[in-house]
Amino acid sequence: MAFHDSAWIRFLRQYGPVPTNDNMYDEFIQKAARSKKLSPVSFSAEYLDELIDNFKSDAPISVILTGTAGDGKTYYCRQIWMALGGTEVAWTQKNKIRTLRLSANRDLIVIKDLSEFSAEEAQIFLPQIAACIDRQNTEKVYLIAANDGQLMEKWRDIAATPQISKVRQTIENLLVNEQKEHPDFSLRLYNLSRLPIRRVFPRILDAVLNHEGWQHCEQCPFRQPTTSAQQCPIWENKERLQNDAITRERILQLLELCELNTIHLPIRQLLLLVSNILLGHPNTKEHLMTCKDVAQIIDNGDTAQGSLYRNIFGENLGKRRRQSTEVFVALNRFGIGNETNSNVDNMLIFGQDDPAQEENYQRFVLADTYYGADHSFQSQQKAYLEGTTTDNSEKFLSMLRAQRQRLFFTLTPEAATETKLWSLTVFQYAGDYLEIIEKLRQTGKITSKQSLARLVQGLNRIFTGLLAHEAEHLVLATSGSHSQARVCHVLEEYVSVSKKSGTYVILELDHNERPLLTVSLGKEDGLQVPLHLQLTRFEFLCRVAEGALPSSFSRECYEDILSFKTNLLRQLDYRRKLDDDDPDAELNLNMIYLDNDGDIKESSLEVQFS
Structure with missing residues (x-):
């Protein structure tokens, strides 16, 4: 079949990861649009x-x-x-x-x-x-x-x-x-x-997918071919991105998590992302497809390389280009494709022969004949299981990585829960984090001990250096002189999580709709100490609460939390000066230790000054 050359597809490439003069980007796009007699991508801009x-x-x-x-x-x-x-x-x-x-x-x-x-x-x-x-x-x-x-x-x-x-x-x-x-x-x-990315990105996505330029594709024989194997990968990507609400939502969740983790992605990068999702392919000029590439890609049986699920991470690009493009650097920090769990890999590798995985394998792998279990995947899978691969299974492992990426964007919410979707990323608690963000947007703040328990427990384990189970109080402890000692046995204060005499622990949103963990040490102004709860800090606290060592995930996060503890101790000292007008010539030290069940116990030590 002869290809139908579309001026729109050639124009859309200009938004992608192609060399441009960044200082003249708007002029470059306007000039390209005029030369092809097309309207630039336009969407309702805030303000x-x-x-x-x-x-x-x-x-x-x-x-x-x-x-x-x-x-x-x-x-x-x-x-x-x-x-x-x-x-x-x-x-x-x-x-x-x-x-x-x-x-x-x-x-x-x-x-x-x-x-x-x-x-x-x-x-x-x-x-x-x-x-x-x-x-x-x-x-x-x-x-x-x-x-x-x-x-x-x-x-x-x-x-x-x-x-x-x-x-x-x-x-x-x-x-x-x-x-x-x-x-x-x-x-x-x-x-x-x-500008919040959850308001901006859907507008950009719809502006590209609903652009009048797609009408140029109506006469293309690869748009609705007689067999699905001859479907244009550009059109396939466009249809999936437009019609699959799960895929759109997962992309938006990743972008929003980047924003909540203090990574700003400008509109130019978001346009680049959408263009690359639609047109990306490693075996084409500048790694972006044009209409004339499509016939060759189909003839070579190479459509899977143009999968939108790979293109989201810039897998079509060379390593240097990918690592120099902001949006792909940000998205690849999630490690999707490299991270996995046994549920997902057992389904992908053994699903054909495992009765326990057969239903999910049929539904989530075999059912997608275009980007899922195509002939190439199944033949490499068979060779891998039989030990007959000639390349140390490198090709199959690369395909396996691509399938993990595809599953992340296509698993239904029910299947996502069953397979622990977010364990396919570096941030295993990102799903919980998104749920907290949504709850904060609806209610304004979170105060319940149950909702805060894991965060408080993580803080207590860092503040004390002990594997404590305490979650109803925040435990401020020192080594006696050094607030940032790894293990602290001198109790300075218990701070009730529930509101009590002006002390409390709450989660709320700041004016940029980003979560703050705020600890109040009293009713007076200035005794409220906030901690911006970025995704990385949230993940860190959750992992520590579940038993990870504080220094095993992020040294930077560990130091951030110790700095937060120092701020709390400073405000605690300020409160004591407000409360204590006539100090006694003696000092009571409360020492803390853990019993066999991980509960914090106290013993008192009195020091007198002569």
Whole structure:
């Protein structure tokens, strides 16, 4: 069959992991779209209507758009420019500053990249911007885009005046405190890096999958062939990504876990991910398929190499390209494909002959003839079991890795529970972590001893260095002089998990909807000590609670928790100074030890001073 060349597929490749000038990314995409007479991928951008309404209002205020490279700052500027009557011709001119008349007495000044300013230019223009922000000049209003690191650098590099210092400090405070505006200044600051990925990624995914360009595929003979083996892998990936809610949800869960673990993935990386999921194949130019590649891939029986479940991790790319691409570095930290458990591997390897695994093998492996148990997999499986492989089973083990990846994204919720899905990742407790996040979004906080038990037990084992079972109280202990000693027998305080006289332990969300474990040592302000509960810290505490040694998972996490303990002891000392006006000339030390059941017991030691 002759292939049908689609301009849309060739254009979609431009969003993928191909060499581009990152500083001109938006211009590159726009130029590629015009040359192919296609619309760029477009989706409803957060804040865009709000920004346009601001500049259309009778009293507009200046706006700074910040964030990391690839968060869409240039896209926002261009969309605002066009919505306010600016022309495409004027926008594409190579000017650092663009001016648009908003009204009879006000101009909009657009600076789409503040980092392009030289030191001399910054010295000229930033004082003018400061005057508008400080409401000394109402004839101009600014729209400025700047990467978060370079934004403050430009303001620090110019000569300081009282006005410059005041505006610079305000911008820095807005950034640090993650606030949008200050009532005393005519400025709004939008940090595009703070957009929640659970709102952004589904929009990007739908924008690509519902793009009108897919209509170009309607005449392709590989879209609906007479046999499934001749199905176009690009179309197969598109259909699965569009119609399989489980796959979409699992991808979103991984991306959200990255975000909750303080890894920010900009929009450009998310577009790259979607393009690679659809088009990835290791045996094509730049490892991304075009229509002319499809016939050869099908003839070679090589469609499995284009599996979306592999492409999610950049398996189609060379090692160097994969390790230099943010989104694949982040997703590969989960170790999906390398990590496994006996349930999954027994099904994949022995399912054909094992009556206990036969039903699941039929349902989750044999049923997927395209990316599951195709002829190649079954022949390599047979050779592996019979010990007749000629390559030390390397090819089959590679296929086994790919099947683990596929199962992670396709197992039903019931089967996921049965097979312990998250044990296919480095973060075995990630599923529990997601459940806690969802509960916090619904209720605002978690206070029950049962829900907090595992975290409290993990903290107690680190705080004391003992394999304690205590989960109803947080045990603050030292070695007598050193709070960070590995084993601590001197009891400083029991902190009740349930609220009691101002002491408590709770889980709540901060203003960025990220979980905080907060320990209160009393009713007074300042006695509440928070710990950001990132995914890695959560996993660490859960593993310690289940018996792992504190230093076996993460030295960094161990030190973070000890630092948290030090903060608690510092606040405990502060509380004692508030409570104790007339200390006695004696000291009572409570020593702790474990009984045979792992319960904490106390013995008292009195020290007198002569």
